[in-house]
Amino acid sequence: MEKKSLLKRIIRSREASLLLVLVVLCTVIQILSPSFLTAKSILDMLKNNAVIMIMALGMLCVLLIGGIDISITSTSALSGMTVGMLLKYGVVHNTVLLFLIAILTGALCGAAVGLVISKGNVLPIIATMGFMYIFRGFAYLVAKSQWASAENLGDFKNFALEKELGFGILNNVIMIVLVCYIVFFAAMKWTRTGRKIYAVGSNPEAADISGIPAFKIKLTVYTLMGMLSGLCGALAVAVYSSAQPNMLYGKEMDVIAACVIGGVSMSGGRGSVAGALLGSLILAVIAKALPLVGIDSIVQNTVKGGIILAVIIFNVAARRVMQKENLKGREM
Numbered sequence: 001m002e003k004k005s006l007l008k009r010i011i012r013s014r015e016a017s018l019l020l021v022l023v024v025l026c027t028v029i030q031i032l033s034p035s036f037l038t039a040k041s042i043l044d045m046l047k048n049n050a051v052i053m054i055m056a057l058g059m060l061c062v063l064l065i066g067g068i069d070i071s072i073t074s075t076s077a078l079s080g081m082t083v084g085m086l087l088k089y090g091v092v093h094n095t096v097l098l099f100l101i102a103i104l105t106g107a108l109c110g111a112a113v114g115l116v117i118s119k120g121n122v123l124p125i126i127a128t129m130g131f132m133y134i135f136r137g138f139a140y141l142v143a144k145s146q147w148a149s150a151e152n153l154g155d156f157k158n159f160a161l162e163k164e165l166g167f168g169i170l171n172n173v174i175m176i177v178l179v180c181y182i183v184f185f186a187a188m189k190w191t192r193t194g195r196k197i198y199a200v201g202s203n204p205e206a207a208d209i210s211g212i213p214a215f216k217i218k219l220t221v222y223t224l225m226g227m228l229s230g231l232c233g234a235l236a237v238a239v240y241s242s243a244q245p246n247m248l249y250g251k252e253m254d255v256i257a258a259c260v261i262g263g264v265s266m267s268g269g270r271g272s273v274a275g276a277l278l279g280s281l282i283l284a285v286i287a288k289a290l291p292l293v294g295i296d297s298i299v300q301n302t303v304k305g306g307i308i309l310a311v312i313i314f315n316v317a318a319r320r321v322m323q324k325e326n327l328k329g330r331e332m
Helices: 002-012 014-032 039-048 050-064 072-088 095-118 124-143 150-160 172-190 192-202 204-209 214-240 252-261 273-292 300-330
Strands: none
Touching: 014 273, 014 300, 039 050, 039 172, 039 273, 050 072, 050 172, 050 192, 050 214, 050 252, 050 273, 072 095, 072 124, 072 150, 072 214, 072 252, 095 124, 095 150, 095 214, 150 172, 150 214, 172 192, 172 214, 172 273, 192 204, 192 214, 204 214, 252 273, 252 300, 273 300
């Protein structure tokens, strides 16, 4: 009986259903392209999609409180362009300091967004749409019609090639992704702030009555989203060995899609770090697989959209089955 109940719990788990989708997807792609499931291919895929995976964590928190942020890639562009120009003109060379500057820049952007939404009571989609254009404009102002090439970046670009943080085993970028997910998993599961984020998203009125400061939670979440976006701006400069004001343009939709695929509710209060990870991995696999299996570049976005929609429909159907099973269990 214990084994049967454990099996039922696994089947009813949203994360288990996503893992099943990921396994099936990888199996099909491996059959079509035997070079897919190699160590180098997987590590390259993770490194190239690190930005989406990290920002998905911030977007998870934003969606959990019932918000949304479409200014994230503009924040990344501003932070990344700041790093690029500091290197281009030889102002700062220290890698750690450059990452801190990028994160601080992102934090200021996120705090500005959070203040307008929480204090000004502006709809998140409207506020972040405005800031999306403002931050992107600032990125162009910082660039001054220039860009930073690999030659301008010096040793900073080597950060994405080295394995110092990964103890000589994992790439630095992948190690940062891993650390981010471990920290967020622990924070969302075992800290008061994590519980408060879920509470504000699930029932804002009840949270207010319980003494949970919704204003502080919203400001914290959007500031955190900005910090992760700033971090990703610096990472993108290192990974792609260039800094341009139009960097990561349109990638905010991929971040949101990763969360939605992972079962994060856009109405707030429901979602998990594991779901965000699986959703990001599914999106990364799709992006890596389409060129490998010979899909024409012109129709790749169409195929990608179709696969994403199919995964979301499967996820919704699985959730409805789980809800029905739960209701049956409550019947007397």
